[in-house]
Amino acid sequence: MLPYLLLATLLSVCKGQNTTSYSNGLDFTYPYPVYFYNFTSQQQTLQMAYMDISPPQLHTNTLKGVIALLHGKNFCSATWNVTIDVLLKDGYRVIVPDQIGFCKSTKPVGYQFTLHQLALNTNNLLHSLGVASATIMGHSMGGMISSRYALMYPNETSRLVLVDPLGLENWFALGVPYQSIDASFAMELTTTYASLKSYQQLTYYAGNWLTSYDVWIAMLFSIYQGPLGRQFAFNMAQTTDMIFTSPVIYELPSLKVKSLLIIGDKDTTAIGSKWAPADIKPLLGHYNVLGPQVAAMVPNCTLLQFADLGHAPQIQDPVSFHKGLLDWLP
Structure with missing residues (x-):
């Protein structure tokens, strides 16, 4: 367990944390x-945590639109802060x-995790909030869910933003053996x-590390260590299986919406x-090669590459990342 004083110090880095x-x-x-x-899925009563924030002092008819942000496997919705x-x-x-199985949402027993199911859950959430169309933006695993969402609901997806999405290659076809849940x-x-930390430092941040990243490690690790840690670990194993067995690469050319693919080349x-x-x-995970290949396959897709960034460009270089994002958005 992470020592309390260290954890409290890390938490103070994040905006608005109550360390007590x-x-x-x-x-x-x-x-x-x-x-x-609150909803029922696969004969279970579930809770999906979410944030819903509108710009202050703006009337609905002056909004530019709605954007749904979908987190990755080792992240929570708070990481989009x-x-x-x-x-x-x-x-x-x-x-x-927060997708089902993650963070503040229900960690169900006996749930079948599929990209289709998580996209459906997200679509139902948006409908419950009166949202008929939105820009869907996903990072990592969230990019896979976002792709599936746009394929399932093209008329309800105004734009699609994929940030270092998983599923751009078929790992099994490349020679990785199947691993059981x-x-x-x-x-x-x-x-x-x-x-x-060592895994994220290598892949997410291209070998670099800032102390500001520690809060996200502490957030994630403490779920593993908490009262629902064992079920959370099993849900994470289930989602690993979902990701490994559901590469979306073959269906991306069928996307109908305008899309932005953001890639950290490292x-x-x-x-x-x-x-x-x-x-x-x-042979695996060469995003500097995968990015251009996929962008060429997808109709009406814009590619934005960052030569020195890793898997989490929105965290590693938020200034450059958000400038590129806003330049593309309407």
């Missing part, structure tokens, strides 16, 4: 009020959910603060790289 109540990740104080969407503020300032209403679960149970993220054979590992 943060004990297990589920209590992490988000930058804006958190609401819960800087992006939320940038989009609010630019005149957008921003809706940011049980085996992935066993790996999840070995998660430590150090293992999370990103090397690849599900299965941990258990891939030694001769296969070097």
Whole structure:
């Protein structure tokens, strides 16, 4: 368990944190009020946590539009904090959910995790909030969900933004063997603060590290260590299986909406790289190559590359990232 004083210090880095109540990740104080969407799915009653923020002192008819931000596998909706503020300032209403199985949302037992199901859950959430059309923006795993969302609901997706999305290559076809959910679960149970940090430093931040990133490691690790940690670890194993078995690369040419693909060229993220054979590992996760290849496949797609950034450009270089994003948005 992360020592309390260190955890409290890390938490103070994040905007609006209440360091006295943060004990297990589920209590992490988000930058804006958190609401819960209650619904039934797969015969279970579930709660989906989300933030819904509109620009202050703006009437609805002056809004530029609605943007839904979908987090990645090792993230929560709170990790979008800087992006939320940038989009609010630019005149957008921003809706940011925690997917089922993650962070403040229900961690269900016996749930079938698929990209289709998570996209459906997100679509139902937006409908419950009176949103008939939105820009869907996803990072990492959230990019996969966003792609699936746009394929399922093209008439309800005004624009699509993919930030270093997973699924741009078929890891099994490249030689990575299938790993069972049980085996992935066993790996999840070995998660430590150090293992999370070393992995994210290598892939998410291209070998660099700032102390401001520590708060996100603390947030994630404390969920593993909290009262729902074992079920969270199993849900993470289930979502690893979902990602590995559902590459979206083959369907991306069918996208109908205007899209922006944002890539950190130094990103090397690849599900299965941990258990891939030694001769296969070097073939995986070359986003500097995957980005241009995918952009050429997708109709009406704009590619934005950052030569020196990794898997999380919105965190690593928020100024450059958000300038590129706002330059593309209407």
